[in-house]
Amino acid sequence: MRRSLIGVVLGLAVFLAACGSRADTGTVQITLSDFAIKTSQTQFTAGKSYHFVVKNTSQSAHEFMIMPQMANMGAMSMDDAHQMALAMVDMVGAGETKTLDYTFTGDTSMPGMGMTQALEFDCMFSGHYDAGMHAAITVKS
Numbered sequence: 001m002r003r004s005l006i007g008v009v010l011g012l013a014v015f016l017a018a019c020g021s022r023a024d025t026g027t028v029q030i031t032l033s034d035f036a037i038k039t040s041q042t043q044f045t046a047g048k049s050y051h052f053v054v055k056n057t058s059q060s061a062h063e064f065m066i067m068p069q070m071a072n073m074g075a076m077s078m079d080d081a082h083q084m085a086l087a088m089v090d091m092v093g094a095g096e097t098k099t100l101d102y103t104f105t106g107d108t109s110m111p112g113m114g115m116t117q118a119l120e121f122d123c124m125f126s127g128h129y130d131a132g133m134h135a136a137i138t139v140k141s
Protein backbone atom coordinates (compact mmCIF):
# COMPACT_ATOMS: atom_id res chain seq x y z
CA MET A 1 0.00 0.00 0.00
CA ARG A 2 2.71 2.41 1.06
CA ARG A 3 4.89 1.35 -1.83
CA SER A 4 2.12 1.88 -4.36
CA LEU A 5 1.35 5.36 -2.99
CA ILE A 6 5.00 6.34 -3.32
CA GLY A 7 4.89 5.04 -6.87
CA VAL A 8 1.88 7.21 -7.63
CA VAL A 9 3.56 10.28 -6.12
CA LEU A 10 6.77 9.68 -8.04
CA GLY A 11 4.82 9.07 -11.21
CA LEU A 12 2.93 12.30 -10.74
CA ALA A 13 6.16 14.22 -10.06
CA VAL A 14 7.68 12.88 -13.27
CA PHE A 15 4.51 13.71 -15.14
CA LEU A 16 4.45 17.28 -13.81
CA ALA A 17 8.14 17.77 -14.53
CA ALA A 18 7.72 16.43 -18.05
CA CYS A 19 4.61 18.51 -18.57
CA GLY A 20 6.45 21.75 -17.81
CA SER A 21 3.39 23.95 -18.11
CA ARG A 22 3.61 25.04 -14.49
CA ALA A 23 6.40 27.19 -13.14
CA ASP A 24 6.66 25.19 -9.93
CA THR A 25 10.39 25.07 -9.45
CA GLY A 26 11.08 24.76 -5.75
CA THR A 27 12.95 28.06 -5.54
CA VAL A 28 10.68 31.08 -5.25
CA GLN A 29 11.87 34.64 -5.76
CA ILE A 30 10.04 37.15 -3.56
CA THR A 31 10.55 40.89 -3.92
CA LEU A 32 9.38 43.30 -1.22
CA SER A 33 9.05 46.97 -2.13
CA ASP A 34 7.14 50.12 -1.06
CA PHE A 35 4.40 48.79 -1.10
CA ALA A 36 4.06 45.56 -3.01
CA ILE A 37 4.99 41.90 -2.85
CA LYS A 38 6.07 40.24 -6.07
CA THR A 39 6.41 36.49 -6.35
CA SER A 40 7.93 34.43 -9.14
CA GLN A 41 5.07 31.96 -8.84
CA THR A 42 1.54 31.96 -7.44
CA GLN A 43 0.70 28.25 -7.70
CA PHE A 44 2.21 25.80 -5.25
CA THR A 45 1.94 22.12 -4.49
CA ALA A 46 1.25 20.72 -1.01
CA GLY A 47 3.94 18.44 0.34
CA LYS A 48 6.67 19.94 -1.81
CA SER A 49 9.54 21.83 -0.19
CA TYR A 50 10.03 25.41 -1.36
CA HIS A 51 13.02 27.65 -0.86
CA PHE A 52 11.91 31.28 -0.65
CA VAL A 53 14.49 33.94 -1.43
CA VAL A 54 13.02 37.14 0.00
CA LYS A 55 14.64 40.32 -1.25
CA ASN A 56 13.74 43.75 0.07
CA THR A 57 14.56 46.30 -2.63
CA SER A 58 13.13 49.26 -0.75
CA GLN A 59 14.57 51.81 1.67
CA SER A 60 12.46 50.58 4.58
CA ALA A 61 11.98 47.34 6.51
CA HIS A 62 9.30 44.82 5.60
CA GLU A 63 8.32 41.29 6.51
CA PHE A 64 7.22 38.23 4.60
CA MET A 65 4.36 36.12 5.89
CA ILE A 66 2.43 33.16 4.54
CA MET A 67 -1.17 33.46 5.75
CA PRO A 68 -4.65 32.11 5.12
CA GLN A 69 -6.75 34.53 3.04
CA MET A 70 -9.14 36.36 5.36
CA ALA A 71 -11.42 39.38 5.33
CA ASN A 72 -10.19 42.60 6.97
CA MET A 73 -6.58 41.53 7.11
CA GLY A 74 -5.49 45.16 7.07
CA ALA A 75 -7.24 45.76 10.39
CA MET A 76 -5.56 42.84 12.14
CA SER A 77 -2.77 43.60 14.61
CA MET A 78 0.70 42.40 13.74
CA ASP A 79 0.77 40.21 16.86
CA ASP A 80 -2.49 38.48 15.90
CA ALA A 81 -1.25 38.02 12.37
CA HIS A 82 2.00 36.49 13.57
CA GLN A 83 0.01 33.95 15.59
CA MET A 84 -1.93 32.92 12.50
CA ALA A 85 0.99 32.86 10.12
CA LEU A 86 1.87 29.51 8.60
CA ALA A 87 5.45 30.73 8.21
CA MET A 88 7.24 34.06 8.18
CA VAL A 89 10.40 36.08 8.02
CA ASP A 90 9.40 38.74 10.53
CA MET A 91 11.99 41.33 9.56
CA VAL A 92 13.72 41.99 6.27
CA GLY A 93 15.70 45.20 6.52
CA ALA A 94 16.17 47.70 3.71
CA GLY A 95 18.25 46.10 0.97
CA GLU A 96 18.46 42.75 2.77
CA THR A 97 17.81 39.28 1.40
CA LYS A 98 16.65 36.47 3.68
CA THR A 99 15.61 32.91 2.96
CA LEU A 100 12.87 30.65 4.25
CA ASP A 101 12.28 26.96 3.58
CA TYR A 102 8.67 25.90 3.82
CA THR A 103 6.54 22.94 2.82
CA PHE A 104 2.85 23.69 2.38
CA THR A 105 0.64 21.24 4.19
CA GLY A 106 -2.64 20.03 2.81
CA ASP A 107 -4.29 16.81 1.85
CA THR A 108 -1.33 15.07 0.24
CA SER A 109 -3.03 11.65 0.36
CA MET A 110 -4.68 12.29 -2.98
CA PRO A 111 -2.17 14.09 -5.17
CA GLY A 112 -3.57 15.60 -8.29
CA MET A 113 -7.17 15.49 -7.06
CA GLY A 114 -7.60 19.22 -7.32
CA MET A 115 -7.90 20.24 -3.68
CA THR A 116 -6.99 23.94 -3.60
CA GLN A 117 -6.24 26.21 -0.64
CA ALA A 118 -6.37 29.99 -0.91
CA LEU A 119 -3.45 31.60 0.89
CA GLU A 120 -1.54 34.82 0.53
CA PHE A 121 1.83 36.41 1.11
CA ASP A 122 1.59 39.47 3.37
CA CYS A 123 3.52 42.22 5.04
CA MET A 124 1.71 43.19 8.24
CA PHE A 125 3.80 46.18 9.24
CA SER A 126 1.43 48.99 10.16
CA GLY A 127 -0.46 50.14 7.07
CA HIS A 128 1.56 48.07 4.64
CA TYR A 129 -1.12 45.48 3.94
CA ASP A 130 -3.68 48.11 2.94
CA ALA A 131 -1.03 49.93 0.93
CA GLY A 132 -0.77 46.86 -1.28
CA MET A 133 1.62 44.43 0.36
CA HIS A 134 -0.26 41.21 -0.27
CA ALA A 135 -0.25 38.63 -3.04
CA ALA A 136 -2.80 35.83 -3.44
CA ILE A 137 -1.54 32.31 -4.02
CA THR A 138 -3.07 28.87 -4.36
CA VAL A 139 -1.82 25.55 -3.04
CA LYS A 140 -2.96 22.36 -4.71
CA SER A 141 -2.86 18.93 -3.20
Ligand SMILES: [Cu+2]
Binds near residue numbers: 061133
Ligand atom coordinates in the same frame (compact mmCIF):
# COMPACT_ATOMS: atom_id res chain seq x y z
CU1 LIG B 1 5.91 46.12 4.46
